[in-house]
Amino acid sequence: MDLGVFSVSLSVQDLTASRDFYTKLGFEVTGGDEESWAILVNGETVLGLFQGMFERNIMTFNPGWNGPGQEAESFTDVRELRAQLAAKGLDIVDDHTGDSDSGPASFSLVDPDGNPVLIDQHR
Numbered sequence: 001m002d003l004g005v006f007s008v009s010l011s012v013q014d015l016t017a018s019r020d021f022y023t024k025l026g027f028e029v030t031g032g033d034e035e036s037w038a039i040l041v042n043g044e045t046v047l048g049l050f051q052g053m054f055e056r057n058i059m060t061f062n063p064g065w066n067g068p069g070q071e072a073e074s075f076t077d078v079r080e081l082r083a084q085l086a087a088k089g090l091d092i093v094d095d096h097t098g099d100s101d102s103g104p105a106s107f108s109l110v111d112p113d114g115n116p117v118l119i120d121q122h123r
Contacts, residue, residue, distance in 0.1 A: 001076070001081065001084060002063075002075065002076055003061035003063060003081065003119060004061050004062040004063040004064060004065050004066070004072070004075060004121075005046060005061070005062045005065040005066065005067060005068065006046070006059070006060070006061055007039075007045075007046035007047060007048055007060045007061075007062070008046075008047055008048070008057065008058075008059060008060065009048040009050055009054065009057065009058040009059075009060045009118065010047065010048065010049050010050065010057050011050055011051075011053070011054045011055060011056055011057055011058075012049050012050065012051050013051070014051070015034075015035070015036065015037070015038060015049055015051040018049045018051075019038050019040070019049060022040050022047060022049070023040070025042070026042050027040035027041060027042040027045075027047060028040060028041055028042070030068065030069060032049075035051075036050065036051050036052055036053060037049060037050045037051070037053060041068040041069070044067060044068065045068075046068050048060065054116075056115075056116060058108075058115075058116045058117070058118045059115060059116070059117045059118070060117075060118045060119075060120055061117070061118070061119050061120070062120055062121065062122060063075045063076060063077065063078050063081060063119065063121045064121050064122060064123045065122070071123070077101075077102060077121065078097060078105045078106065078107065078119055078120075078121035079097045079101060079105060081119055082095070082097050082107050082119070085109065090109055091109065091110070092107050092108075092109065093107070093108045093109065093110060094106070094107060094108040094118075095107045095108075103121075103123070104121055104122055104123060105121050106118060106119060106120040106121065107119055
């Protein structure tokens with residue numbers, strides 16, 4: 001099962017301070033709105049910083065991407081991934097897959113230790 005690019009989404013208290021810290025570690029800002037979120041990349045490592053958007057840190061997978069800033073030519077749609085995981089008996093939470101059969105959508109799972117896992121398709 002190809003879930004797309006993996007990243008860690010950090011819930012931060014101060015976006016500017018966190019962005020500055022991670023850029024000193026060699027990360028480059030590649031996206032965001034400069035107010036509540038930023039995407040940073042260092043090689044193949046993707047890090048999302050989110051202020052006031054999530055309660056906890058989240059492991060994130062992005063179908064449709066095969067590397068930082070690299071769209072995949074083909075990929076398994078998030079709605080199909082949701083169906084496959086539900087069929088395996090996993091509980092789907094925060095389901096935002098809607099009635100559409102393509103385009104941006106997301107859903108979440110929670111691992112046995114309470115860690116959130118977000119499957120978030122942007123395109």
